[in-house]
Amino acid sequence: MKKNYISMLLFFSLILLVACGGNEESNGSKDSSGEGEAGEVQISFSWWGDTGRHDKYNEIIDLFEAENPNIKVDRQFGGWDDYWDRLTTQVSGGNAPDVVSMHQFYVSDYARRGALHNLNEFVESGELDLSDFPESAIDSGKIDDNIYMVAKGITMPGFVYNTAVFDELGVEYPDFNWTWDNFIDKANELKEAMGDDGWAIGDLSGGQINDLRYYARQNGQDVFTEDGKLGFDAQVLTDWWEMWDQLRQDDVIPDAATSNEYEGLPLEANMFATKKVALLKLPVNQMYLYEEQMGEGEIHAVRHPHIENGGTGEYVEGAYLSITEASQHKEEAAKFIEFFTTNEEAVKIFKTEQGPPAGTEASNLVIEELTPPEQRAVEFIQETVEISEPAPYAPEGINQIETLYADNAEAIAFGQKTVEQAVEDFMNEAKSIWPE
Amino acid sequence: MEISTKHNHIVRVSKKRQKISKVFIHGFVILFGIVMLYPLLWMVASSFKNPSEIFSSVSFYPSKWTIDNYVQGWxxxxxxxxxxxxxxxxxxxxxxxxxxxxxxxxxxxxxxxxxxxxxxxxxxxxxxxxxxxxxxxxxxxxxxxxxxxxxxxxxxxxxxxxxxxxxxxxxxxxxxxxxxxxxxxxxxxxxxxxxxxxxxxxxxxxxxxxxxxxxxxxxxxxxxxxxxxxxxxxxxxxxxxxxxxxxxxxxxxxxxxxxxxxxxxxxxxxxxxxxxxxxxxxxxxxxxxxxxx
Amino acid sequence: MGKFKSFWKDNWIGYLFLAPWMIGLVTLTAIPMGASLYFSFTNYDMFSAPTWIGLDNYTQLFSDEKWLESVRVTLIYVLIGVPLQLTFALFIATLLNKGISGLSLYRAIYYVPSLFGGSVAIAILWRQIFGGNGLINNLLSNIGIEGTNWISNPNTALYTLIVLMIWQFGASMVIFLAGLKQVPIELYESAKMDGASPWKQFSKITLPLITPVVFFNLVMGIIGAFQAFTPAYIVSGGTGGPLNSTLFYTLYLYQKGFTQFSMGYASAMAWFLLLAIAIATAIIFATSKKWVYYQG
Missing domain, CATH: 1.10.3720.10 (MetI-like)
Structure with a gap:
């Protein structure tokens, strides 16, 4: 008993020893991270991504610091989910980073609640020079007439397929310009060739409301209007869900349980990478990841299916940079964004990390250094950006609408509701979120 | 005297019983341990696999052992x-x-x-x-x-x-x-x-x-x-x-x-x-x- | 003044030992808790200042179908999961408290699942075990049973999470072990002399003497299970699907607060939960006088 007691005591004193050293260390690092020498400004920049991206961005920041010795950049990064949890906390906690990475999915939540700085003044004064950006790329960062974010990379979603998979199945590749009718025919053809081994494509009826958005826009409507109301009618939603329901009943797309099982799985294990489905809707800048992962064949992309003589679904998407309203150093922050998106060296490091750079010159700079799948992605983006049309930004409450949409789509898939019933439920509840 | 033999008898019986129950306990504990360890073994095995193999192969055992993951991770x-x-x-x-x-x-x-x-x-x-x-x-x-x-x-x-x-x-x-x-x-x-x-x-x-x-x-x-x-x-x-x-x-x-x-x-x-x-x-x-x- | 002095004289030693906790309560815990209570009466989107709306958040709860669903899901999880996990942990702890060789290794092995905590690896692993082509169904098909897709079947998804909870029984096991440690060995020895069966030894000696620990594990198990978040978050990818069948209370709270920016509503949910847990705990405490024995 005595021995035990002594060894415990020894252990604790050891801990205490380590502890004292530790305390000093955390104190020390705090001092160095505060405001440094006179005249030196510290800004912070946060982004989401994987380790490869962290390395690239850190390299770009090092370049920026070398060129602007009076500005130090504090770097904050993490995966997608962590990024948004932390950013929300930081912004509401009054400690927002100066430069933040933004995404269409969240920008209206932040901008409409006054968390982001209106960049018009910097653009007008030329401090943020966007003259090389195509109009559509600038527009994609605007809410109403105000620029809230600058594209670091732009991208477009396409329907992608692996040539090896199609060859093996003996199915012809889809046409670049295809209609929903072509799509349904092709899907049935694929299913026939695949038999019990797989399905044509994953279920797009729920999940992201962006999928519906293309369809609504092709019908001359949209998910929401400029003035923040529901932008589509019951007919569009009924047609959309009925199309997918039919495909599901014909076993052309997976049943609800299978879709659910694969939901949220990493890229390496998802249905497309494991060849359970032959088509995938994907932001094309990620094509190369699948080509690397699947190891055989090439990944090619075709346009989103459309409606013959209908409207255009396409609109520019991408990854963006914004300055927060709480930033104390907005000018330095603008300087950083300018450097990040236009500096030759920086752009060469960036390549197509989050889609090709938005600026024409910058995008030409990187295109030669790309791998074939990356080049195909850039070509696809250049082609579809041309036909794309502006799209309004979501009003507050889009997240609730999205959940409502996903819940009802899932209820159809599991056979809990008829399409008719789900549409009715959706329409009724949507009205309480976005009053007419 | 009588009390003492009775006592000895009980001890003997319970010793035998203890032996059986020990074997049983061991068997159970080991079997159960495998279930408990499965995730750990799976993760350790995966850590020695080529990244593309982690999800593509159903085999538990790496087809080719590699320590690249450790080098790259560290x-x-x-x-x-x-x-x-x-x-x-x-x-x-x-x-x-x-x-x-x-x-x-x-x-x-x-x-x-x-x-x-x-x-x-x-x-x-x-x-x-x-x-x-x-x-x-x-x-x-x-x-x-x-x-x-x-x-x-x-x-x-x-x-x-x-x-x-x-x-x-x-x-x-x-x-x-x-x-x-x-x-x-x-x-x-x-x-x-x-x-x-x-x-x-x-x-x-x-x-x-x-x-x-x-x-x-x-x-x-x-x-x-x-x-x-x-x-x-x-x-x-x-x-x-x-x-x-x-x-x-x-x-x-x-x-x-x-x-x-x-x-x-x-x-x-x-x-x-x-x-x-x-x-x-x-x-x-x-x-x-x-x-x- | 005099009153205060005599109060101090009688109680100073207790409050001296309680001082660190009290300082922490006032400075670190009470402020955030108070703030969240205030938020629960407001419309608060986290970026702009909260606006007072009285009890609206609370009254809204009862017409929110998803909230009702999350209450249902959580109650099942608590009522089935906690007793199962505790029984299991106690059973294993008793087994491992016997003097058989290699015990420390077994104990360590059994703790392994709990070491994983909320690691993302669980999400992948769980699909490999309970998925349509997973381990379980492979075993079942050997004996001619065709299993369902356990994870994505709305009727079974929640139960796979209960299995997960039971599988991670290590923490309760350790506490039981520590409790068993306090049972004097002499008691067993004299019981053996009297020829008491193992079951009798367990029910008459072990169980009564470890009731303080059972009580602790029960209370903490309930508090923990009501607030369970990570299992559903990682296994369902944050959705609570399929068909909201794994929409834990705190998962819905997180969705409301962090993805839909309704922190006022989320705070009201949190305080409602606190009230519910407090009542449940109070009931257990009230009954504890009947079944918990302290040696002291």
Whole structure:
């Protein structure tokens, strides 16, 4: 008993020893991270991504610091989910980073609640020079007439397929310009060739409301209007869900349980990478990841299916940079964004990390250094950006609408509701979120 | 005489029975252990696989062993490697353990063995603090620590432990200290021990099982807790193992699963060692029974 | 003044030992808790200042179908999961408290699942075990049973999470072990002399003497299970699907607060939960006088 007691005591004193050293260390690092020498400004920049991206961005920041010795950049990064949890906390906690990475999915939540700085003044004064950006790329960062974010990379979603998979199945590749009718025919053809081994494509009826958005826009409507109301009618939603329901009943797309099982799985294990489905809707800048992962064949992309003589679904998407309203150093922050998106060296490091750079010159700079799948992605983006049309930004409450949409789509898939019933439920509840 | 043979008979029978039951227990325990170990084995096996094989092959066993994942994983990100993450985490964990053991045992002693007014009110308050989901206190807490200029330091992760904010451990120790016989406490006081001495020389040594439990849990939970670390630490210099592991994952892009599994495997080793080393105090430690005599 | 002095004289030693906790309560815990209570009466989107709306958040709860669903899901999880996990942990702890060789290794092995905590690896692993082509169904098909897709079947998804909870029984096991440690060995020895069966030894000696620990594990198990978040978050990818069948209370709270920016509503949810847990705990405490024995 005595021995035990002594060894415990020894252990604790050891801990205490380590502890004292530790305390000093955390104190020390705090001092160095505060405001440094006179005249030196510290800004912070946060982004989401994987380790490869962290390395690239850190390299770009090092370049920026070398060129602007009076500005130090504090770097904050993490995966997608962590990024948004932390950013929300930081912004509401009054400690927002100066430069933040933004995404269409969240920008209206932040901008409409006054968390982001209106960049018009910097653009007008030329401090943020966007003259090389195509109009559509600038527009994609605007809410109403105000620029809230600058594209670091732009991208477009396409329907992608692996040539090896199609060859093996003996199915012809889809046409670049295809209609929903072509799509349904092709899907049935694929299913026939695949038999019990797989399905044509994953279920797009729920999940992201962006999928519906293309369809609504092709019908001359949209998910929401400029003035923040529901932008589509019951007919569009009924047609959309009925199309997918039919495909599901014909076993052309997976049943609800299978879709659910694969939901949220990493890229390496998802249905497309494991060849359970032959088509995938994907932001094309990620094509190369699948080509690397699947190891055989090439990944090619075709346009989103459309409606013959209908409207255009396409609109520019991408990854963006914004300055927060709480930033104390907005000018330095603008300087950083300018450097990040236009500096030759920086752009060469960036390549197509989050889609090709938005600026024409910058995008030409990187295109030669790309791998074939990356080049195909850039070509696809250049082609579809041309036909794309502006799209309004979501009003507050889009997240609730999205959940409502996903819940009802899932209820159809599991056979809990008829399409008719789900549409009715959706329409009724949507009205309480976005009053007419 | 008669009594004694009867007794011997019982002992013999129960010995035989014990043997059978021991075999049975062993069999069960081993079988069950395999079920428990499956995830660990799977992860270790995956950590030696080529990343593309982790998800594509159903085989448990790597077709080709590689240590690339370990090399690549240990390299960390942008020049900061896992050795600094390990050291940082050890610092946080050690301080957290000290804080929890001191502060929680003090509070527990008060609740278990001392009499004072409003004791039950205080105790109820302590339990209440455990009942609120942390998601709604995250933001006010962040505002507070930001106001104190503690962001990007270890203070938010360590200091609260020195103020017994983890009621779980206070409650745990209360339950154990209540089991310490009052006669012992009284005897110590008659021998001239004040309350403080009683706490130090009697209560603490007798609470070793609870203290060790607290230590093990604090170690493991602090080691694994990433949400607090995510919010309060952004400087790479201060990164912890949990943050390092999260860095390999990006649900919107490509995750480095191979290195993730490799580093996860390594990060389990300290936890495992601590557990194996200290759990014997739960078994062979000081028994109150012996003292009670 | 005099009153205060005599109060101090009688109680100072208790409050001295309680001081660190009290300082922590006032400075670190009470402020955020108070703030969240205030938020629960407001419309608070986290970026702009909260606006007072009285009890609206609370009254809204009862017409929110998803909230009702999350209450249902959580209650099942608590009522089935906690007793199962505790029984299991106690059973294993008793087994491992016997003097058989190699015990420390077994104990360590059994703790392994709990070491994983909320690791993302669980999400992948769980699909490999309970998925349509997973381990379980492979085993079942050997004996001619065709299993369902356990994870994505709305009727079974929650139960896979209960299995997960039971599988991670290590923490309760350790606490039971520590409790068993306090049972004086002499009691067993004299019981053996009297020829008491193992079951009798367990029910007459072990169980009564470890009731303080059972009580602790029960209370903490309930508090923990009501607030369970990570299992559903990682296994369902944050959705609570399929068909909201794993929409834990705190998962819905997180969705409301962090993805839909309704922190006021989320705070009201949190305080409602606190009230519910407090009542449940109070009931257990009230009954504890009947079944919890302290040696002291």
């Amino acid at each position: 390299a960390g990100v942008s020049g900061y490697t896992f050795d600094s993450f390990f050291v940082n985490t050890l610092i946080i964990v050690t301080l957290a353990i000290i804080g929890n053991i001191i502060a929680c045992s003090m509070a527990a002693y008060a609740f278990a063995k001392l009499e004072f007014k409003f004791k039950s009110v205080m105790f109820a308050l302590m339990l209440l603090t455990l009942m609120l989901p942390f998601h709604v206190t995250v933001i006010p807490q962040y505002i507070m620590f930001n106001y104190l200029d503690w962001i990007n330091t270890y203070y938010p992760l360590i200091l609260p432990k020195f103020f017994a904010t983890e009621g779980f451990f206070v409650f745990l120790m209360v339950q154990f200290m209540k089991g310490i016989p009052n006669e012992l406490v009284e005897a110590a006081e008659i021998d001239g021990c004040g309350r403080i001495k009683t706490y130090w020389y009697l209560i603490l040594p007798l609470s070793v099982p609870a203290l060790v439990t607290t230590m093990i849990f604090t170690f493991i939970w602090t080691w694994n807790d990433f949400f607090g670390q995510l919010l309060y630490i952004s400087d790479l210099k201060l990164f912890t193992v949990a943050l390092g592991l999260r860095m390999f994952l990006d649900s919107a892009g490509e995750s480095a699963w191979g290195p993730m599994f490799a580093m996860s495997t390594l990060s389990l080793i300290p936890l495992f060692i601590v557990f194996v080393f200290f759990q014997r105090y739960l078994i062979e430690g000081i028994t109150t029974g012996g003292l009670k005599g």
